[in-house]
Amino acid sequence: MPTLAIPRPSEAELKRTNQSFYDGLWSGARLVDPARFNTWPMVRDLAMALPRRLEIAPGLRPRLPLDGTYFIDISQAALQALRGHGASAMRASISALPCPDASFDLVCALDILEHVRDDEGALQELTRVAAPQARLMLSVPLHESAWTAFDEFVGHYRRYEPAHIVEWLAAHGWTVEQSAVYGMQPTSTTLLNLGQWYLSHQRERAMWWYNRVIMPLGLRLQKPLRWQPGLPDNPGVDEVLLLCRRT
Structure with a gap:
């Protein structure tokens, strides 16, 4: 599937990167x-x-x-906060969901598959727990040609081509x-490099700024999302949200 010669981490390296990044992010x-x-x-x-709902990570x-x-989710900090707000949450990964077959009518996995080395196995698990006529909501980054060092830093294993997905x-x-x-995703290489430097050398400070300043500002500046039929091949689109139906 990849079209570029991008170095791929081992499964253990990928897990360490994801665990380290998101433990630091959610803890504060x-x-x-x-x-x-x-x-x-x-x-x-x-x-x-669709009252039988599952959201992963x-x-x-x-x-x-x-x-x-x-x-x-695999993050203890996230699980504690979710449970503290009255939600039902369990520690597990997308590769081994602790759920019976065909048990959900809506399955949601946003920004997950690109972090998983075995995305084939992950999609099989999503399909296994989905009931007949279920809906699946996914989001994934697009275009291997848009790969940056920041993808690697935040634990991405791949990007997807629209036709392939x-x-x-x-x-x-x-x-x-x-x-x-x-x-x-910022289009400025300078901003990406600066963000990566702070996350590498002053992680605690970078996470504080992200959680207390950048994230609240991003929520205020969100643009409305609009559904379009199917998945057109839009070269300039960095990430896409998909709504799928079980057939």
């Missing part, structure tokens, strides 16, 4: 209510219509309603019904 953060995100208008009615940024949704999902019984332009 507060849980953000799902209604504050621009995804809320898109998932609110869907979530209410939301950290402290859940997108589905806290009440009635079952959450899976549509075919890949179809092979597992999913049809991409709608998509929306999603995510906010």
Whole structure:
């Protein structure tokens, strides 16, 4: 699938990178209510219509309603905060979900598959726990040509090509019904390098600024998301939100 000669970390290295980055991020953060995100208008009615819901690895940024949704995460800080707000949450990973087959009508995994070395196994698990006619909500970064050092730093293993991900999902019984332009990655190489330097050399300070300044500002500056049919191949889009139906 990759089109560029990008060095790929081992599974152990990838797990260490992800664990270190997100443990540091969530340990100093507060849980953000799902209604504050621009995804809320898109998932609110869907979530209410599909009461058996699973969200995987939301950290402290859940997108589905806290009440009635079952959450899976590997971060103890995230699990503690989710439970403290009344949510049902268990420690586990996407590669081995502690859930019965066909047990959810809505499965949500945002910004997850790019962090997993075995994304094939992860998608098989998502499919296994999804009931017939279930919906699957995913978000993934696009285009290997857009790879930067920041992808590696935050624990990405890959980016996806639009045509490939549509075919890949179809092979597992999913049809991409709608998509929306999603995510906010800085286009400035200088800003990316500066952010990476602070995260490498002054991680605690960088995390404080992200959680206390950058994240609240980002919430205020969010743009409305709009669904479009299918998944067009948009070269300039960095990340995409997908809504899929089980076929």
